[in-house]
Amino acid sequence: MNAVPSSIESVLVENRVFPPPPQAVQGARIGSMAAYQQLVDEARADPDAFWARLARENLAWTKPFSKTLDESKAPFFEWFADGELNASANCLDRHMGTPVEHKTAIVFESDDGKVTRLTYRELLTRVARFANALKAQGIQKGDRVVLYMPMGIEGVVAMQACARLGATHSVVFGGFSAKALQERIVDVGAVAVITANFQMRGGKELPLKAIVDEALAMGGCEAVKTVLVYERTASAWPRVEGRDKTFAEALQGVSDDCPPVPVGAEHPLFILYTSGSTGKPKGVQHATGGYLLWAKLTMDWTFDLRPEDVFWCTADIGWITGHSYVAYGPLAAGATQLVFEGVPTFPDAGRFWKMIQDHKVSIFYTAPTAIRSLIKAAEADGKVHPDRYDLTSLRLLGSVGEPINPEAWMWFHRHIGGERCPIVDTFWQTETGGHVITPLPGATPLVPGSCTLPLPGIDAAIVDETGNEMPNGAGGMLVIRRPWPSMIRTIWNDPERFKKSYFPPELGGSVYLAGDGAVRSADRGYFRITGRIDDVLNVSGHRMGTMEIESALVSKTDLVAEAAVVGRPDDMTGEAICAFVVLKRARPTGDEAKAIAKELRDWVAREIGPIAKPRDIRFGENLPKTRSGKIMRRLLRSIAKGEAITQDTSTLENPQILAQLGEAY
Numbered sequence: 001m002n003a004v005p006s007s008i009e010s011v012l013v014e015n016r017v018f019p020p021p022p023q024a025v026q027g028a029r030i031g032s033m034a035a036y037q038q039l040v041d042e043a044r045a046d047p048d049a050f051w052a053r054l055a056r057e058n059l060a061w062t063k064p065f066s067k068t069l070d071e072s073k074a075p076f077f078e079w080f081a082d083g084e085l086n087a088s089a090n091c092l093d094r095h096m097g098t099p100v101e102h103k104t105a106i107v108f109e110s111d112d113g114k115v116t117r118l119t120y121r122e123l124l125t126r127v128a129r130f131a132n133a134l135k136a137q138g139i140q141k142g143d144r145v146v147l148y149m150p151m152g153i154e155g156v157v158a159m160q161a162c163a164r165l166g167a168t169h170s171v172v173f174g175g176f177s178a179k180a181l182q183e184r185i186v187d188v189g190a191v192a193v194i195t196a197n198f199q200m201r202g203g204k205e206l207p208l209k210a211i212v213d214e215a216l217a218m219g220g221c222e223a224v225k226t227v228l229v230y231e232r233t234a235s236a237w238p239r240v241e242g243r244d245k246t247f248a249e250a251l252q253g254v255s256d257d258c259p260p261v262p263v264g265a266e267h268p269l270f271i272l273y274t275s276g277s278t279g280k281p282k283g284v285q286h287a288t289g290g291y292l293l294w295a296k297l298t299m300d301w302t303f304d305l306r307p308e309d310v311f312w313c314t315a316d317i318g319w320i321t322g323h324s325y326v327a328y329g330p331l332a333a334g335a336t337q338l339v340f341e342g343v344p345t346f347p348d349a350g351r352f353w354k355m356i357q358d359h360k361v362s363i364f365y366t367a368p369t370a371i372r373s374l375i376k377a378a379e380a381d382g383k384v385h386p387d388r389y390d391l392t393s394l395r396l397l398g399s400v401g402e403p404i405n406p407e408a409w410m411w412f413h414r415h416i417g418g419e420r421c422p423i424v425d426t427f428w429q430t431e432t433g434g435h436v437i438t439p440l441p442g443a444t445p446l447v448p449g450s451c452t453l454p455l456p457g458i459d460a461a462i463v464d465e466t467g468n469e470m471p472n473g474a475g476g477m478l479v480i481r482r483p484w485p486s487m488i489r490t491i492w493n494d495p496e497r498f499k500k501s502y503f504p505p506e507l508g509g510s511v512y513l514a515g516d517g518a519v520r521s522a523d524r525g526y527f528r529i530t531g532r533i534d535d536v537l538n539v540s541g542h543r544m545g546t547m548e549i550e551s552a553l554v555s556k557t558d559l560v561a562e563a564a565v566v567g568r569p570d571d572m573t574g575e576a577i578c579a580f581v582v583l584k585r586a587r588p589t590g591d592e593a594k595a596i597a598k599e600l601r602d603w604v605a606r607e608i609g610p611i612a613k614p615r616d617i618r619f620g621e622n623l624p625k626t627r628s629g630k631i632m633r634r635l636l637r638s639i640a641k642g643e644a645i646t647q648d649t650s651t652l653e654n655p656q657i658l659a660q661l662g663e664a665y
């Protein structure tokens with residue numbers, strides 16, 4: 001790689017290219033651009049034959065499928081619909097009697113550094129026993145089960161156990177509030193909740209079970225008959241007799257054997273809520289067959305998984321990345337993976353580097369926000385600098401969740417990857433089920449900040465509002481023109497919203513609209529994601545709807561008359577949340593404004609979760625509106641950034657409030 005200039009500053013021009021290093025090419029499944037192109041061509045020539053071949057090669061079917069793709073109900077596409085399989089059997093039983101049976105499946109490191117190891121055989125027994133415990137509670141195929149769990153083996157076991165019975169899980173991230181949890185429990189119609197008494201994060205014990213109780217008490221959750229509680233810590237927790245059981249109680253006397261229940265390929269494996277452009281989160285429904293195929297396939301394609309790898313994806317199981325690249329993909333692929341309970345900064349910001357060193361991690365997959373905050377920590381304190389750790393076990397790095405800026409990419413490449421590991425910048429979404437645009441480590445020359453090219457079979461393009469493809473170099477909306485197996489099947493309880501959000505009639509009704517802007521490079525046609533084009537923010541890699549936060553703010557009816565939320569760029573978190581608020585009382589200033597801002601932040605944390613707390617709150621007597629009463633968000637975005645207003649404000653009803661909203665307190 002001597003063609004690569006060494007100064008970090010020059011990466012800002014983004015014209016450097018990092019060819020795959022020889023050790024990544026050697027033995028790679030896709031070891032050249034020609035090999036990649038061959039798969040792309042195969043998929044293009046006969047997509048059905050291509051996907052059918054991969055589905056047969058990669059999954060174990062209890063009943064083979066006869067039809068690959070059914071487009072008759074488009075955009076409600078169905079894949080492998082008459083085939084039957086079980087996701088858990090594909091992740092566990094399938095490895096029995098192979099060398100994977102006694103291989104380590106999970107190395108778990110707890111918040112306080114305790115390490116637990118499980119082989120595939122042991123994990124299967126754990127999952128079978130837990131599935132039997134669920135069965136004993138009356139949970140069966142088609143039921144929905146909500147998980148509100150810490151990161152750990154128990155969470156993965158619970159997801160796999162649901163899948164084993166054909167129960168559909170819906171994992172709610174442990175940082176969401178009681179209110180957010182209740183909304184999801186109600187919408188999904190859960191019959192049971194699986195939780196822990198507490199979770200440990202950064203040495204602190206945080207309640208989970210108490211939040212479940214609060215959520216269930218809010219009403220609408222009468223269908224929940226069972227709450228299973230993993231006793232993560234020794235601390236006491238309030239028990240509701242008849243409804244609550246500890247894991248130990250539920251597992252008492254159950255058999256080690258639980259035959260997996262075959263389900264149709266389209267059977268919903270899980271429903272995961274994510275933010276959209278309205279106030280209500282969307283229950284993204286994924287199917288069993290297509291989703292699992294993708295989770296397995298991308299382990300092989302994107303990470304080029306080798307038998308000796310130690311894979312570490314740092315995502316929480318509460319997000320899609322933790323579904324595809326912790327709970328399903330690595331297990332379907334027979335990988336050894338590291339699962340981590342804690343946070344990257346505890347006991348110090350060298351934790352990730354120490355864990356890579358201790359567990360000889362070879363593939364490290366994390367988010368740009370984590371990288372940026374660890375760069376800052378390493379620069380501030382040499383003791384936690386990655387250069388002090390032995391990271392030579394690494395062979396591949398991955399990034400996910402938000403655009404990675406070239407400076408962070410270079411630091412990751414140099415200090416973590418030792419200039420030897422390719423970085424796969426994987427673009428995908430909750431809705432896509434797995435990677436859709438990503439480099440392949442043994443084939444794709446890398447350009448910092450670019451997710452490069454679509455995977456074989458993914459017909460990604462950049463179009464304008466009417467669906468015309470944009471030339472390279474010109475930005476537009478990212479779409480995927482042909483269905484792919486792991487695509488979202490519907491929005492739970494809201495098929496109309498599914499059609500409207502993702503398959504707008506202006507684009508013909510069967511083209512998937514990702515909701516991101518993108519541009520392809522003039523020279524290579526590489527994709528670069530420029531950010532969301534809808535009212536969705538990406539804060540530290542977490543998706544958040546502006547309307548969701550607005551609804552939370554205006555639900556404080558004693559105080560708030562009106563609110564508008566926008567994002568502004570932030571060096572550390574990607575975007576920061578800025579709220580513009582009109583109160584039902586006089587506009588506050590100084591200390592009063594500070595106190596009310598705090599009250600509102602705490603309110604949003606209660607309504608949604610701490611991750612949704614606005615960074616900036618500005619108060620005005622009104623919001624900038626057109627004469628027809630529409631809030632002019634582009635002006636708010638400029639104010640949030642601290643920019644001078646250069647836009648035309650002649651249509652504005654009340655121009656004087658712009659200055660007010662720009663004022664700090």
Ligand code: WTA
Pocket residue numbers: 274319320321399400401402403404425426427428429430431451514515516529531532538541542543
């Ligand atoms: C953003 C996370 C740039 C994008 C897997 C997308 C990215 C949203 C990348 C989905 C990337 C994800 N480069 N942007 N490599 N990966 N995004 O549903 O805006 O939590 O629409 O899925 O994250 O977020 P979600």
